[in-house]
Amino acid sequence: MRNGPDGHLWHGPMELALAQARAAAAAGEVPVGAVLVDGATGAVLARAANATIARSDATAHAELLAMQAAAPARGGRLDGCDLYVTLEPCAMCAGAIAWMRIRRLYFGAEDEKGGAVMHGPRFFDQPTCHWRPEIYGGIGADPAADLLRSFFRNRR
Amino acid sequence: MRNGPDGHLWHGPMELALAQARAAAAAGEVPVGAVLVDGATGAVLARAANATIARSDATAHAELLAMQAAAPARGGRLDGCDLYVTLEPCAMCAGAIAWMRIRRLYFGAEDEKGGAVMHGPRFFDQPTCHWRPEIYGGIGADPAADLLRSFFRNRR
Numbered sequence: 001m002r003n004g005p006d007g008h009l010w011h012g013p014m015e016l017a018l019a020q021a022r023a024a025a026a027a028g029e030v031p032v033g034a035v036l037v038d039g040a041t042g043a044v045l046a047r048a049a050n051a052t053i054a055r056s057d058a059t060a061h062a063e064l065l066a067m068q069a070a071a072p073a074r075g076g077r078l079d080g081c082d083l084y085v086t087l088e089p090c091a092m093c094a095g096a097i098a099w100m101r102i103r104r105l106y107f108g109a110e111d112e113k114g115g116a117v118m119h120g121p122r123f124f125d126q127p128t129c130h131w132r133p134e135i136y137g138g139i140g141a142d143p144a145a146d147l148l149r150s151f152f153r154n155r156r
Numbered sequence: 157m158r159n160g161p162d163g164h165l166w167h168g169p170m171e172l173a174l175a176q177a178r179a180a181a182a183a184g185e186v187p188v189g190a191v192l193v194d195g196a197t198g199a200v201l202a203r204a205a206n207a208t209i210a211r212s213d214a215t216a217h218a219e220l221l222a223m224q225a226a227a228p229a230r231g232g233r234l235d236g237c238d239l240y241v242t243l244e245p246c247a248m249c250a251g252a253i254a255w256m257r258i259r260r261l262y263f264g265a266e267d268e269k270g271g272a273v274m275h276g277p278r279f280f281d282q283p284t285c286h287w288r289p290e291i292y293g294g295i296g297a298d299p300a301a302d303l304l305r306s307f308f309r310n311r312r
Binding site: 052053055056058059064067071072075076077090091092093094095096098100101112113115116119120123126127128129130 | 246268
């Protein structure tokens, strides 16, 4: 338990997201995990692991699955909710985060190749972006990156 | 029935996508429709209408639903498939198109506010984009735009 670079506490949810990433690795999936939290109460609304193989669906990213699981009970959007994900989201997931109106995005490792927050399209910095969450990167980045490195090393 | 700007025939699938958009409008949804076709056989693999209200899920865009419906039967990705959608895809859907490895993207009306193909992040033109379909815009653009204009006019 420690503070993120912004001073917010982040201990619990990112640990849970890392546990999801570890479960993904154990299942042979690219190890990324996500947790969705009600920003007002701190309640965990959904947790998900990357499941592109299990679901036979290339779009089954952890953060998209977590958001889609929680949205129906809250009227289709996730206003006031915070998303914790172990890897910088791609364009698809960044777009979904905006549609869902996520309040705060906490992510772990940066993704130079596929990330769309700090890299590539930098989606939330575009003038046409209609919703920008508060963004806190590098939260739990080391264990998240270690998981990914280990996973891809074992695949070679 | 006529040729698209590239010479490809497009009559059938975009008409089906427009029918989906009309069904969406009749259901009170933002009128966007999508059809997924096997590029080799021309078989329609999935058709979907925007369903953000019906599913209570802000990410339930027509093209994402069509791709997610068809992917499991083809191993999780849609190599060799063509997607017809009545409106320029947003960043979320453009990202999903890349993950799915769609062969050709045909879209109708341009979306200056939310589109991510010709506008905003111009996702497929980013150096980090790992998959770029052939892209044909403006196919059936007039009826698609008319549907959207009529829908939003009636909402005011």
